[in-house]
Amino acid sequence: xxxxxxxxxxxxxxxxxxxxxxxxxxxxxxxxxxxxxxxxxxxxxxxxxxxxxxxxxxxxxxxxxxxxxxxxxxxxxxxxxxxxxxxxxxxxxxxxxxxxxxxxxxxxxxxxxxxxxxxxxxxxxxxxxxxxxxxxxxxxxxxxxxxxxxxxxxxxxxxxxxxxxxxxxxxxxxxxxxxxxxxxxxxxxxxxxxxxxxxxxxxxxxxxxxxxxxxxxxxxxxxxxxxxxxxxxxxxxxxxxxxxxxxxxxxxxxxxxxxxxxxxxxxxxxxxxxxxxxxxxxxxxxxxxxxxxxxxxxxxxxxxxxxxxxxxxxxxxxxxxxxxxxxxxxxxxx
Numbered sequence: 518x519x520x521x522x523x524x525x526x527x528x529x530x531x532x533x534x535x536x537x538x539x540x541x542x543x544x545x546x547x548x549x550x551x552x553x554x555x556x557x558x559x560x561x562x563x564x565x566x567x568x569x570x571x572x573x574x575x576x577x578x579x580x581x582x583x584x585x586x587x588x589x590x591x592x593x594x595x596x597x598x599x600x601x602x603x604x605x606x607x608x609x610x611x612x613x614x615x616x617x618x619x620x621x622x623x624x625x626x627x628x629x630x631x632x633x634x635x636x637x638x639x640x641x642x643x644x645x646x647x648x649x650x651x652x653x654x655x656x657x658x659x660x661x662x663x664x665x666x667x668x669x670x671x672x673x674x675x676x677x678x679x680x681x682x683x684x685x686x687x688x689x690x691x692x693x694x695x696x697x698x699x700x701x702x703x704x705x706x707x708x709x710x711x712x713x714x715x716x717x718x719x720x721x722x723x724x725x726x727x728x729x730x731x732x733x734x735x736x737x738x739x740x741x742x743x744x745x746x747x748x749x750x751x752x753x754x755x756x757x758x759x760x761x762x763x764x765x766x767x768x769x770x771x772x773x774x775x776x777x778x779x780x781x782x783x784x785x786x787x788x789x790x791x792x793x794x795x796x797x798x799x800x801x802x803x804x805x806x807x808x809x810x811x812x813x814x815x816x817x818x819x820x821x822x823x824x825x826x827x828x829x830x831x832x833x834x835x836x837x838x839x840x841x842x843x844x845x846x847x848x849x850x851x
Contacts, residue, residue, distance in 0.1 A: 520665035522551035522701070525558035525598065525658060528575035529566055532582040533724035534797075535709040535717030538765055543703050544668050545587055554594040554662055554829060555583065557822070560605075561598070561654060564647040580818050581811035582727060585804040590821045598658065600826035603833040607657040608650075610840060614690070615653055615683055623652050624675050656680040660695045661833045668701045671708065691843040694836065710761045712741045725762075728805045731798060738794045743786045754779040759789045766796040 524544050557579050566572045633642045659680050667677050677700040684695040708716045711723030725737045741758050754760040754776045764772045778784045841847040
């Protein structure tokens with residue numbers, strides 16, 4: 518039996534190199550081993566995004582990015598979350614069976630509370646129910662399709678653990694319906710550094726957009742934070758923000774040679790940055806052209822998403838039918 522891999526990406530900001538290395542590239546590689554279902558998590562984005570035009574634009578940017586980077590809709594079920602209403606029915610069912618205590622322990626919710634306390638605000642200030650129930654919606658996203666593996670970043674590992682708890686509780690109470698998913702985390706790209714050395718994140722505004730124009734790419738790369746060591750001084754490549762990105766895009770032989778130069782002395786940060794610029798522009802040159810075409814032809818992208826949603830619903834409906842039967846909503850013969 519072919520196993521299912523599923524992942525989603527929130528349309529909250531322009532996709533960047535960290536998204537590519539940490540999620541998109543690993544997810545596309547899974548297509549060779551799994552039946553892949555990848556979706557744009559537009560309703561997840563509503564926990565923070567309030568601008569309808571911006572949200573709509575970012576949905577198409579994310580879709581165009583995945584397609585331009587090699588997602589083949591003939592091999593991947595590619596859809597928009599909001600086009601699969603079964604997700605939201607299952608979300609309510611699971612919410613009624615999920616303990617508040619479990620959701621209280623979710624990292625995102627706890628971080629929001631901690632930040633409010635740090636700022637001297639009430640614990641629940643500006644925390645909406647969507648943020649609190651985010652793990653339940655994520656559980657529905659995953660369980661509705663019989664997912665076996667979920668490629669996620671390290672920061673999403675706890676969400677998959679919550680999904681496993683929710684699925685196990687349902688199966689224990691009503692009988693087995695849900696597949697218990699496993700997270701799939703690539704150790705080598707758990708934390709891709711941004712231009713300031715912190716994890717590359719839209720929150721920190723330290724990202725390098727995948728398909729930005731040449732000037733933006735050059736400005737971001739040349740602005741990567743480095744130490745003050747002279748070119749002649751030996752350096753630790755593993756502690757260098759530039760090398761940490763360079764090693765993902767340079768050929769293996771070039772990476773090893775550059776590593777040796779760092780260790781023995783002679784590495785000039787500006788030269789490595791310039792080489793990284795060339796590597797990035799070349800790596801994404803063809804993809805950038807496709808991306809720009811797709812953004813101009815939203816109807817083509819829309820057709821792909823609608824076709825993917827139809828396939829996704831055909832997978833989801835039998836599972837949701839079993840759920841309804843198990844909980845007593847629909848007792849007709851299956």
